[in-house]
Amino acid sequence: MNRPRKPAFTRVLAGLRAGATACLAVTVLVLPGAALSADTGAGNEAGLGAEPRGLIDYAREHSPAYAADRAEVEAAQARIGAAAALPDPRFELELMDFTNTMNGRSASLLPERVGETRYRVVQPLPAWGKRELDVKAAEARARQAGAARDAGWSERVAAIEAAWLRYYAADRELGLARHALALMQELETLALARYRLGLLPQQAVLRAQREITEQRLLLLARERARSGAVAALNGLLSRRPDAPLVAPVEPGPLPDLRDAADRFERARSLNPAVMAAAEGVGLAHAERDRTRRDRLPDFGIGLTHNRPDEGRSSWDLMFEVTIPLQQGSRRAREYEAERLLAAAEARRDAAADEAAGRLGAAWASYTGGRDGLRLLRDSLVPQAAATRDAARSALAGGQVDFDSVLEAERQLIAVREQVLQAEVEARLALSEIERLSGEIK
Numbered sequence: 001m002n003r004p005r006k007p008a009f010t011r012v013l014a015g016l017r018a019g020a021t022a023c024l025a026v027t028v029l030v031l032p033g034a035a036l037s038a039d040t041g042a043g044n045e046a047g048l049g050a051e052p053r054g055l056i057d058y059a060r061e062h063s064p065a066y067a068a069d070r071a072e073v074e075a076a077q078a079r080i081g082a083a084a085a086l087p088d089p090r091f092e093l094e095l096m097d098f099t100n101t102m103n104g105r106s107a108s109l110l111p112e113r114v115g116e117t118r119y120r121v122v123q124p125l126p127a128w129g130k131r132e133l134d135v136k137a138a139e140a141r142a143r144q145a146g147a148a149r150d151a152g153w154s155e156r157v158a159a160i161e162a163a164w165l166r167y168y169a170a171d172r173e174l175g176l177a178r179h180a181l182a183l184m185q186e187l188e189t190l191a192l193a194r195y196r197l198g199l200l201p202q203q204a205v206l207r208a209q210r211e212i213t214e215q216r217l218l219l220l221a222r223e224r225a226r227s228g229a230v231a232a233l234n235g236l237l238s239r240r241p242d243a244p245l246v247a248p249v250e251p252g253p254l255p256d257l258r259d260a261a262d263r264f265e266r267a268r269s270l271n272p273a274v275m276a277a278a279e280g281v282g283l284a285h286a287e288r289d290r291t292r293r294d295r296l297p298d299f300g301i302g303l304t305h306n307r308p309d310e311g312r313s314s315w316d317l318m319f320e321v322t323i324p325l326q327q328g329s330r331r332a333r334e335y336e337a338e339r340l341l342a343a344a345e346a347r348r349d350a351a352a353d354e355a356a357g358r359l360g361a362a363w364a365s366y367t368g369g370r371d372g373l374r375l376l377r378d379s380l381v382p383q384a385a386a387t388r389d390a391a392r393s394a395l396a397g398g399q400v401d402f403d404s405v406l407e408a409e410r411q412l413i414a415v416r417e418q419v420l421q422a423e424v425e426a427r428l429a430l431s432e433i434e435r436l437s438g439e440i441k
Contacts, residue, residue: 048237049230049245052164055237056157062238066156069149076142083138084131087124094118103309111307120304122318127296133289140283147279151272158435160236162428167229168248169424173417174222180413181215187409188212190395191402204402211406254370254426260363263437264356270438271355277348284341291337294330297322355436362432369426376419384412 048054060066097115099107111117126134188208194200231241257263268274302318324330391408394400434440 045243047246049164049167049233050247050249051251052161055160055164055233059156059160059237060153063156064238066149066153069145069152073142073145073149076138076145080135080138080142083134086131087126089121089123092118092120092122094120112309114309116306116308118304118306118316120302120316120318122300122302122320125299125301127293127298130290130293130296130298133286133293137283137286137290140279140286144276144279144283147272147276151276154272154435154438154440156236157440158431160233161431163229163233163236164248165424165427165431167226167233167245168251169420170222170226170229171248172420174219174226176413176416176420177215177219177222180409181212181219183409183413184208184212184215187402187405199398200402207402207406211410251427254373254423254430256370257363257366257430257433263363263433264359266437266439267355267359268352271351271436272438272440274348274351274355275438277344277351281341281344281348284337284344288334288337288341291333294333295324297324359433359436362429362436366426366429366433369422369429373419373422373426376415376422380415381412381419384408384415388412 045058048058093111095109095111095114095117098109100113100115102115105113108114188205191200191205191208195202195205230243230245233245234241234243298321300318300320302316302320304316304318305313306316307313388405388408388411391400391405395402395405
């Protein structure tokens with residue numbers, strides 16, 4: 001008995017369901033991996049911009065300049081092994097009587113068709129101690145490259161921290177501008193209400209609206225400033241200028257620095273620029289010692305295999321020595337090395353003095369800025385807020401005009417911006433103190 005056939009559309013629907021099931025299965029298998037890959041790629045930049053530590057870690061992995069410094073250090077370290085090696089031996093081929101005058105044949109350049117062929121291998125040997133001094137000089141260069149890398153990195157870290165503080169300031173200034181605009185709009189509403197009641201002249205309403213327009217223009221300027229700060233910070237991180245950054249978080253409280261003497265001592269010894277200059281002194285010492293060792297002659301050992309056209313072959317052992325007769329050039333090189341050492345020592349002392357001087361300026365800026373910031377926050381801001389509140393209350397009672405309230409609002413906004421600028425300047429000085437005293441890693 002034949003079973004009834006399903007309608008054509010039923011078979012098509014069943015096929016579509018089967019295909020959809022297969023696609024769903026493939027999607028379940030594939031999409032988690034794709035989502036994981038996307039999350040892995042974006043996870044490296046998640047939360048970037050909230051605080052400077054994450055930006056510094058990102059720059060350590062992605063900065064081309066820091067990668068170049070690391071490569072230079074690795075190259076300098078690789079040269080240490082090369083400095084300990086002996087010079088390459090020389091191979092010499094000597095064709096004796098290639099004109100064949102002694103045997104009456106025609107001239108030839110083939111070893112087996114000349115009067116005698118000599119095969120010689122010569123190994124140059126530097127004088128005693130020269131290779132050890134070459135190794136010391138290479139090690140000093142590697143240490144100097146490492147110190148230069150650290151100095152460059154501390155400069156980049158300080159630049160990132162300064163750029164983040166400017167980004168933080170631009171973000172907070174944008175918030176203050178938005179808050180100020182909201183306050184001005186509240187005053188406009190109040191002015192309109194009092195104008196309808198005949199308690200304020202029309203000029204007061206127009207003045208409030210003009211202040212709102214000016215505040216909106218300021219808000220646009222603050223938005224442009226924040227975009228510029230984002231672009232500058234992304235430039236230090238080797239990212240696109242318009243790459244997104246999360247909003248900066250509030251930094252911790254400013255520390256109360258008291259160990260001035262210890263920090264000044266650290267600035268003269270552990271400052272990255274001073275340490276790089278000190279490694280330059282070590283390199284100059286090694287170069288001077290190596291130049292002085294050039295007074296000793298170099299040597300060479302050679303082994304020669306003689307193969308005459310007729311007769312038996314033989315072996316020769318050769319010993320050679322250089323004669324350092326050019327005393328004028330040698331003394332000039334020694335004098336050059338001495339002066340380079342004196343210059344390196346002077347640069348080290350100059351770097352220490354500069355670090356101490358800049359630390360003194362940063363220390364004064366930080367202590368003064370912190371004290372000023374405390375006065376602004378504890379005294380001036382509450383006073384400006386109290387003045388604003390009193391002006392509003394007096395306006396409600398008809399005791400002052402509307403311009404007095406606007407002026408009080410503007411003074412409060414100006415004081416809050418002043419507090420923000422004082423905080424940023426104090427934190428910039430703190431970052432400079434940490435960099436100069438060698439605390440940035």
